[in-house]
Amino acid sequence: MNYKVKIAVDAMGGENAPKKIIKGVEISLKKNKENYFYLIGDQSLIKNEIKNNDLIKNNSEIIHTEGIISDDESPLTAAKKGKESSMWKAIELLKNKKADISLSAGNTGAMLVISRLLLKNIEGISKPALAALWPNKENMNVVLDLGANIECDEKNLCDFASMGSALFKSLFINKNPRVALLNVGLEEYKGNDTLKKTFSIIKKNNIKNFKFFGFIEGNQIMNGDIDVIVTDGFTGNIALKTAEGTANFITSNLKKSLNKISILFSYFSLKSFKDKLDPRKYNGAIFLGLENPLVKSHGSTDSIGFAHSINVCNKIVKGNLIDKIKENLITIDDKI
């Protein structure tokens, strides 16, 4: 394969950067040589991490920047001072068509603001959204929006359905994904006006790019019978974080309950349980709706988690996400 997926990596974002970032690039390159990396950030720090590492040297170049956007910066101050930052530069490489996709483990709010300053919306998309992968009983599903848009109308939710199903197709399979709207009940009369309107628009339009399953409730997100779950950014953010908190609560209770003997005898069972639920596998939120895709890694993940989000970047580019979003859109947008 001659063509490489070109990934603009913000080498300075997140905890333990750039060390963890560079290590993540290395882990990824050992498995997959299809990617080429722009490593953006403090040249001397990055050089120090990759010295003697020919694998990385042969598959990357360093782009030097001085500034770093810290995690506690507000999105607006970050955007103002941002032009010299590694994050800004990583997104600018998309604009200049030098990179296919951009990846950062830095400040999410800043990433959303800078990308909207530098990049255009896909034509027909009202608002970009943040999507993530959730584990389910069968495999994984896509949930969006997870916090980019606190308030959403029916046009936004229809767009999210299109974009989410395009993302699912580009990451997994090429068949039509099963899409549902997150609500407080299954019946058509349940929920707020926006949800009811979205339900009737999608139903009426007889969408061809995905199968519409109506409403689902929070306890069905992980059942494995829906591929794309659509919600506004407020609800999605609460749902995602509540699920994280519940998972932490249960696993920490499990740890407390197990004594040394039971750990000894359950070692392999517990290891397979832990592997299955490893949050690093689901690392990487995808910012959808702009003319180029961006991926946000969790700031506190380690190099293995970062390597997983590199893998997501690779699949998104090879799966032609942006083209799929454009194909999907026509059907809904024409008929609203």
Place this chain on the structure above:
Amino acid sequence: MNYKVKIAVDAMGGENAPKKIIKGVEISLKKNKENYFYLIGDQSLIKNEIKNNDLIKNNSEIIHTEGIISDDESPLTAAKKGKESSMWKAIELLKNKKADISLSAGNTGAMLVISRLLLKNIEGISKPALAALWPNKENMNVVLDLGANIECDEKNLCDFASMGSALFKSLFINKNPRVALLNVGLEEYKGNDTLKKTFSIIKKNNIKNFKFFGFIEGNQIMNGDIDVIVTDGFTGNIALKTAEGTANFITSNLKKSLNKISILFSYFSLKSFKDKLDPRKYNGAIFLGLENPLVKSHGSTDSIGFAHSINVCNKIVKGNLIDKIKENLITIDDKI
């Protein structure tokens, strides 16, 4: 103790009624003789369950009704045909001051509608809300609203804070509970307008009946450092059900991972883990804001779960919930 807590029990609501209901009453009476039960429903079915059981006979009376509201009935049709039903009668006993509290494992929507038809709001309360107990790292907390009100304004959320803290005080301790608003971030500028307004009203009013901790995120609900978590009914319902779904997903994965040998050697550890998280302990959603308290048991719980919700009823009445709500209210309501 001479005075008994009088509980109007809908003996026909939920799965396996009236068998499970009567068994739950028996479990509760074996531990606690402070309650007196009105068992409402089909006389012959109930009599059949309590024959030869002097413990129940001496602490209850049967009130015969013909109708049952089924789980799949819409709230409005249930309310229309409801006057002859066990649920209607159980709530009517509150209105007539014959019972202190009413308990049903039946149709939640019907219970909300019938109770609002028969009972008045507490003066000063804008909308009643549905609250539940969540396990956390320390003990339990209260979360409300869980679905009674899909859309809420700042007055509603302030009322929920007052009612939730009154509930926490009447169930647990008499010190001032720690209250927070569920949001997508901790900073004052995060979230929607209603949340920002509620934040500033509560902060400005320097409430004396609880300690206000501002915003929390979904992953903090179970941390154990907040006692009362306030949200609108849409968000609360999604959060509750997402937590349920996540818990099911994790425990079913754990079961799948464990082989026979590891189960054998971990038996007691796993039992203590299971006991700690037993959902029956948290059974019982409380309907707050009407002049009398009502408790909704989970329809699919068993007799042990139902006995837990009887215990919640007992604590609510002995803890003078309604008086505490009235005390709490004055402070906020006067100053909005």
